[in-house]
Amino acid sequence: MRRGIAATALVASLALAATACGGSDSGSDKSDGPLTITWWDTSNATNEAPTYQALAKEFEKANPGIKVKYVNVPFDQAQNKFDTAAGSKGAPDILRSEVGWTPAFAKKGFFLPLDGTEALADESKFQSSLIEQAKYEGKTYGVPIVTDTLALVYNKDLFEKAGISEAPKTWADLKTAAATVKKKTGVDGYWGSTQAYYAQSFLYGEGTDTVDATAKKVTVNSAAAKKAYGTWQGMFSGSGLHKADTTADAYAHIQDAFVNGKVAAIVQGPWEITNFYKGSAFKDKTNLGIATVPAGSTGKAGAPTGGHNLSVYAGSDKAHQEASLKFLKFMTSAKSQETTALKNSTLPTRDDAYTAEVKADPGIAGYQAVLASAQPRPALPEYSSLWGPLDTELPKIAGGKVSLDKGLSNAETAIAKLVPDFSK
Numbered sequence: 001m002r003r004g005i006a007a008t009a010l011v012a013s014l015a016l017a018a019t020a021c022g023g024s025d026s027g028s029d030k031s032d033g034p035l036t037i038t039w040w041d042t043s044n045a046t047n048e049a050p051t052y053q054a055l056a057k058e059f060e061k062a063n064p065g066i067k068v069k070y071v072n073v074p075f076d077q078a079q080n081k082f083d084t085a086a087g088s089k090g091a092p093d094i095l096r097s098e099v100g101w102t103p104a105f106a107k108k109g110f111f112l113p114l115d116g117t118e119a120l121a122d123e124s125k126f127q128s129s130l131i132e133q134a135k136y137e138g139k140t141y142g143v144p145i146v147t148d149t150l151a152l153v154y155n156k157d158l159f160e161k162a163g164i165s166e167a168p169k170t171w172a173d174l175k176t177a178a179a180t181v182k183k184k185t186g187v188d189g190y191w192g193s194t195q196a197y198y199a200q201s202f203l204y205g206e207g208t209d210t211v212d213a214t215a216k217k218v219t220v221n222s223a224a225a226k227k228a229y230g231t232w233q234g235m236f237s238g239s240g241l242h243k244a245d246t247t248a249d250a251y252a253h254i255q256d257a258f259v260n261g262k263v264a265a266i267v268q269g270p271w272e273i274t275n276f277y278k279g280s281a282f283k284d285k286t287n288l289g290i291a292t293v294p295a296g297s298t299g300k301a302g303a304p305t306g307g308h309n310l311s312v313y314a315g316s317d318k319a320h321q322e323a324s325l326k327f328l329k330f331m332t333s334a335k336s337q338e339t340t341a342l343k344n345s346t347l348p349t350r351d352d353a354y355t356a357e358v359k360a361d362p363g364i365a366g367y368q369a370v371l372a373s374a375q376p377r378p379a380l381p382e383y384s385s386l387w388g389p390l391d392t393e394l395p396k397i398a399g400g401k402v403s404l405d406k407g408l409s410n411a412e413t414a415i416a417k418l419v420p421d422f423s424k
Contacts, residue, residue, distance in 0.1 A: 100384025142309025167291030182240030196390035205296020290366030389414035
């Protein structure tokens with residue numbers, strides 16, 4: 001998953017108006033020529049897209065009767081663009097759908113159920129939790145192509161200079177480590193994010209979440225959640241703790257500081273592995289430390305399971321759907337996922353793609369180790385949208401513009417409107 005990635009700005013000017021969608025419009029298809037399917041890919045245009053484009057070409061060579069019209073759509077625009085396109089019967093045949101979008105679009109009837117199709121012929125090879133996240137009301141609407149979670153990433157050299165031999169296990173440990181790093185090296189030890197997705201781990205650390213999907217209750221303003229966000233708020237003040245950045249470019253500021261050795265630790269996902277290695281601090285890849293996010297007072301630690309599925313548009317005709325299913329099988333095969341991992345340093349979704357060569361990348365090996373602690377999202381189509389109100393309120397709280405109680409109360413009110421059948 002991408003959360004506020006500055007790199008999407010590089011492709012924000014993409015002219016989508018010129019892209020003919022493959023759904024009900026066959027575009028350049030001819031009765032005596034290859035059938036064209038349109039794929040909206042939401043991967044990073046600079047670091048990841050070239051690999052997917054090359055794989056699409058390989059698919060075409062293996063399937064001369066099918067052409068793939070590749071369109072790279074900025075991640076932060078794709079959900080709304082697809083929603084609009086599908087509602088007007090003009091969506092692409094295939095979407096690289098963030099795991100949170102998948103059940104939401106399935107609920108609207110935009111995605112084709114994939115159970116029993118060619119696309120899921122290797123279902124048993126995939127991590128079962130990722131298949132579960134692609135389901136809605138018992139049916140599967142996506143094939144996992146890449147997965148991720150958050151981890152505490154740290155600069156081993158700075159930690160060593162500060163006399164710290166292992167990654168902090170709790171948030172309290174991290175505060176202590178940050179102060180030590182500052183004292184011994186002059187560099188801040190930790191810089192936290194004000195984005196809701198990154199704050200989610202604090203909720204897990206207190207055994208709670210924004211909502212209790214089973215009890216159908218909004219819990220973002222519960223005692224446990226207040227304790228979690230209180231810990232989160234406390235990570236912006238103190239020796240070695242960088243103050244909250246509430247600007248629009250905060251993500252880029254934090255990332256740049258970490259890769260260039262100006263801060264010793266941050267919480268980040270594997271989609272930035274290639275960018276870590278481009279920084280001056282990690283020319284030696286082995287200097288990158290990766291550990292499970294710190295635990296809360298309950299002793300629990302973990303972060304959301306993210307990633308992307310490939311899904312097929314339900315509005316496409318039968319011929320386009322059959323070609324799309326064949327494409328999904330190819331793109332999510334062990335061979336294709338191995339290629340993607342080696343080129344993009346992303347995490348495969350099936351165990352047989354974690355070959356020795358793939359695991360030789362310390363970034364991939366490190367993140368694979370923390371996947372076991374990742375928390376699957378509840379089967380709630382609205383779940384991903386619940387971070388929206390928090391993305392409004394958390395920067396205000398971190399910046400001192402509203403109190404923690406007021407900010408969480410505001411978020412609770414906004415979230416309750418998104419899940420009107422939930423109680424407070």
